[in-house]
Amino acid sequence: xxxxxxxxxxxxxxxxxxxxxxxxxxxxxxxxxxxxxxxxxxxxxxxxxxxxxxxxxxxxxxxxxxxxxxxxxxxxxxxxxxxxxxxxxxxxxxxxxxxxxxxxxxxxxxxxxxxxxxxxxxxxxxxxxxxxxxxxxxxxxxxxxxxxxxxxxxxxxxxxxxxxxxxxxxxxxxxxxxxxxxxxxxxxxxxxxxxxxxxxxxxxxxxxxxxxxxxxxxxxxxxxxxxxxxxxxxxxxxxxxxxxxxxxxxxxxxxxxxxxxxxxxxxxxxxxxxxxxxxxxxxxxxxxxxxxxxxxxxxxxxxxxxxxxxxxxxxxxxxxxxxxxxxxxxxxxxxxxxxxxxxxxxxxxxxxxxxxxxxxxxxxxxxxxxxxxxxxxxxxxxxxxxxxxxxxxxxxxxxxxxxxxxxxxxxxxxxxxxxxxxxxxxxxxxxxxxxxxxxxxx
Amino acid sequence: xxxxxxxxxxxxxxxxxxxxxxxxxxxxxxxxxxxxxxxxxxxxxxxxxxxxxxxxxxxxxxxxxxxxxxxxxxxxxxxxxxxxxxxxxxxxxxxxxxxxxxxxxxxxxxxxxxxxxxxxxxxxxxxxxxxxxxxxxxxxxxxxxxxxxxxxxxxxxxxxxxxxxxxxxxxxxxxxxxxxxxxxxxxxxxxxxxxxxxxxxxxxxxxxxxxxxxxxxxxxxxxxxxxxxxxxxxxxxxxxxxxxxxxxxxxxxxxxxxxxxxxxxxxxxxxxxxxxxxxxxxxxxxxxxxxxxxxxxxxxxxxxxxxxxxxxxxxxxxxxxxxxxxxxxxxxxxxxxxxxxxxxxxxxxxxxxxxxxxxxxxxxxxxxxxxxxxxxxxxxxxxxxxx
Ligand code: SF4
Ligand code: SF4
Numbered sequence: 001x002x003x004x005x006x007x008x009x010x011x012x013x014x015x016x017x018x019x020x021x022x023x024x025x026x027x028x029x030x031x032x033x034x035x036x037x038x039x040x041x042x043x044x045x046x047x048x049x050x051x052x053x054x055x056x057x058x059x060x061x062x063x064x065x066x067x068x069x070x071x072x073x074x075x076x077x078x079x080x081x082x083x084x085x086x087x088x089x090x091x092x093x094x095x096x097x098x099x100x101x102x103x104x105x106x107x108x109x110x111x112x113x114x115x116x117x118x119x120x121x122x123x124x125x126x127x128x129x130x131x132x133x134x135x136x137x138x139x140x141x142x143x144x145x146x147x148x149x150x151x152x153x154x155x156x157x158x159x160x161x162x163x164x165x166x167x168x169x170x171x172x173x174x175x176x177x178x179x180x181x182x183x184x185x186x187x188x189x190x191x192x193x194x195x196x197x198x199x200x201x202x203x204x205x206x207x208x209x210x211x212x213x214x215x216x217x218x219x220x221x222x223x224x225x226x227x228x229x230x231x232x233x234x235x236x237x238x239x240x241x242x243x244x245x246x247x248x249x250x251x252x253x254x255x256x257x258x259x260x261x262x263x264x265x266x267x268x269x270x271x272x273x274x275x276x277x278x279x280x281x282x283x284x285x286x287x288x289x290x291x292x293x294x295x296x297x298x299x300x301x302x303x304x305x306x307x308x309x310x311x312x313x314x315x316x317x318x319x320x321x322x323x324x325x326x327x328x329x330x331x332x333x334x335x336x337x338x339x340x341x342x343x344x345x346x347x348x349x350x351x352x353x354x355x356x357x358x359x360x361x362x363x364x365x366x367x368x369x370x371x372x373x374x375x376x377x378x379x380x381x382x383x384x385x386x387x388x389x390x391x392x393x394x395x396x397x398x399x400x401x402x403x404x405x406x407x408x409x410x411x412x413x414x415x416x417x418x419x420x421x422x423x424x425x426x427x428x429x430x431x432x433x434x435x436x437x438x439x440x441x442x
Numbered sequence: 443x444x445x446x447x448x449x450x451x452x453x454x455x456x457x458x459x460x461x462x463x464x465x466x467x468x469x470x471x472x473x474x475x476x477x478x479x480x481x482x483x484x485x486x487x488x489x490x491x492x493x494x495x496x497x498x499x500x501x502x503x504x505x506x507x508x509x510x511x512x513x514x515x516x517x518x519x520x521x522x523x524x525x526x527x528x529x530x531x532x533x534x535x536x537x538x539x540x541x542x543x544x545x546x547x548x549x550x551x552x553x554x555x556x557x558x559x560x561x562x563x564x565x566x567x568x569x570x571x572x573x574x575x576x577x578x579x580x581x582x583x584x585x586x587x588x589x590x591x592x593x594x595x596x597x598x599x600x601x602x603x604x605x606x607x608x609x610x611x612x613x614x615x616x617x618x619x620x621x622x623x624x625x626x627x628x629x630x631x632x633x634x635x636x637x638x639x640x641x642x643x644x645x646x647x648x649x650x651x652x653x654x655x656x657x658x659x660x661x662x663x664x665x666x667x668x669x670x671x672x673x674x675x676x677x678x679x680x681x682x683x684x685x686x687x688x689x690x691x692x693x694x695x696x697x698x699x700x701x702x703x704x705x706x707x708x709x710x711x712x713x714x715x716x717x718x719x720x721x722x723x724x725x726x727x728x729x730x731x732x733x734x735x736x737x738x739x740x741x742x743x744x745x746x747x748x749x750x751x752x753x754x755x756x757x758x759x760x761x762x763x764x765x766x767x768x769x770x771x772x773x774x775x776x777x778x779x780x781x782x783x784x785x786x787x788x789x790x791x792x793x794x795x796x797x798x799x800x801x802x803x804x805x806x807x808x809x810x811x812x813x814x815x816x817x818x819x820x821x822x823x824x825x826x827x828x829x
Contacts, residue, residue: 086788088806090517090779095786130572130743135547138572138743139786146790149750155743157573159581162544163554164567167592175584182577356554380517383547383780387518391555394513 011236011274011301012267014260018239021256022064025246029121032058038124038195041144041151043137044245045315046129047158047180047338048187050211050330053249054204055191060120061246062098062140068116069097070291070413077112078104079414087143093381093413095140099147106147122148125194127187128155132162132342134384154190156183158335160342163357169346173339180335188331201330207249208330212337214254215316218244221261225308226369229273231264234284234307235297236274241313279304280372280434285362285396286311286389287377290410290418299424303431309369311361312385317341355399358392363400372441373404373434379412404437406430451660452638458645458657459690463534465649466497470536475564475597478534480525481686482709482739483543483570485586487719487729490609490651491601492593498647498710499534500688501525503811513559519548519780520809521686526552529560539564539596541589544571545741546783564596573743574734582730590726606725612651613719619658620646620715626665627704628768631673634665636680636693636703643711644688674700678825679769681705681800683761683791684776685739685784691811692776695818699825705768707761713737716760740783754794761791762798772828774821775804801828 032039040052042059052059069075075093078100083089085103087096101119104112111119126141141153158180161169188199225232232240240260243253267273282300284307290296297307322340327333345357345364352360362374374396376389393405408426410418458465466476475494479486489496501524510527528534539562542553557565569585571578590601623642626633634642642661646654678701682692688710696703706712717736722728734742738760747753755762764770773795777784785806792802803824807813 135782387551
């Protein structure tokens, strides 16, 4: 996801180190065997990171691999391979790209020629999660098992209370935390069975503490983007999310944000912004980006539009803002952090009739980051983040302000529906709306 | 419901199929509350125990999505979009509320689109897990309890364990009757056609449980009276696998080729009826176990067996049984576009069922008759191939 053919120059030099992270994560899976470590096919935002890290299990991130293939515009052969065994093109393309790759690796006995950075290793286990987030998170491992029949699949289940304006989520949080904790325990048991090692609970506690620190540092760093002109925008954030998203619970992730923070502070001091001049500030309100067209962010920047904030890949919050109950059990802490991460916008949503937590989150960012408009990306192969966008956009206008909104349509991996000229035309039209809105606002 | 007397069940089924929801409308007029649900995960026992009428919502394959387009993305499952469109157009204006189960992204991620657009007096998102291990069953019990409480609050009536147990018995009886009717498809030729069966299944999901049972009983009597069945004993016997097929269009496409549709593994068909709820001291336990463990739907992860073959048996073993028991010659795997839960199973189901001795035709389609001609051509080619 960090390296794309259409070279988007990153605005921060720290972000330039991201390809190293991505490559490092992929090659760690290949090296694991020599180091006697187990590899787990795993998913981001599943709450299982610290368990894997504390047990020296090397995560093989299929989503990252597919994103890299997309960014290199080299996913088609894998998508076609999956399609050849009747996986529909309408399914999640992160999954089908990865399954196509796995199918080829099984047939060949090694990674297919030309796989980005040597591809990913055959896993020793697959860890899924049937949460509220997405169906592929538990269907994809099951589908892959069809081609790697000896690789065990474990699916945990981590839920959070659904938004219900007539109910009180505080009343049910403890039930959800109890369940998430039990499911995390099941994950630990499974990992112990596969690795043949017992969990080192002190090490897990230390890993969880490091994650908390990383969450805090990430938010402190990103909040520097509130500055005018913003020193970093979403185009970079689609790179700088990598350590938080794929390397949570590691010192490298923490150190990365130390460097990024220092760089942003320096930029602010020097008055250096992403766009010069910065004319419009816009929120990336939802959606995964088209990895093959990250250059579009530069197109925005070139016209004076910056994205100081995005909802996508901001999978954390300052821990103190979540007001987590004290516990000595690291799994219970993960469970509380998980549940509260989702529910901590619920109270705000209740205060604004007709609002929803997702919209409340967007409003909070618009206000905090001083934005004039919102861009959503509706990727056709992922329902998880992209179904419901129209509702969010409409609600935002209704309960907040009639701000300019652009809903772009495309995909994350599948380039076939992308048309650069059309996209740029739509962006131009949106910028005109922004200009009119700002002029009216004065 | 006075017009269901012994012997005219098929005509009644036809009526309730053609005028879907007409009984709910009548009952609503007489003061009963009507709650819509959307899938095989709708816990009908609890709704029945609450004294409300549960009605499974269906769309209309002959009607294009128009109004719904303004609210719901085209990447959502075409069935969900079509039903939503029907609701937005006022086809379900008799609803007092809905319960949306946590089933798949197409449903979960549009929960707010539904609830905020329709703005019904009662709304509940039933947060069922995707996993069926022990903590998940205990969790499901609690999720069902939350549902019970919310219905109590809405109706103002206490839902006792006795009422739930009674509703469980009534729905189990309904399921047994439907299984008895399915049995009549085992003969060759089957005593009831696939088209007739679809109408009965659809009608049954729009009625209060006792009336649904009376309807099925009546159909059984009528159909039994037909024996011995007429028809071509050499015609191919087909089974259909899929989720929300609630219209005769596809079934007609199959049977118009001369084949018999003798069995289904649909969430509107056998999936609703094959598994009973066990009577348990806490009746919610039995309900949780049925919906999570016994109901084999792709949105619940199953995979506890130690070998892959064992896992396949756990997931799809019932399909093999159907192939054998209903003497199935060929299977049509009919999956909607944008359905991740079923879509990711296609290669596994196809190879498993083919190993069980029935060739499989995989069709990906919209919830629409617009593609029916193409579908029919594919079915004809398939039947020729297995001839
Ligand atoms: S459906 Fe969306 S969230 Fe889920 S794996 Fe695919 S791209 Fe990611
Ligand atoms: S067909 Fe698939 S996507 Fe549609 S409601 Fe059923 S499970 Fe969900």
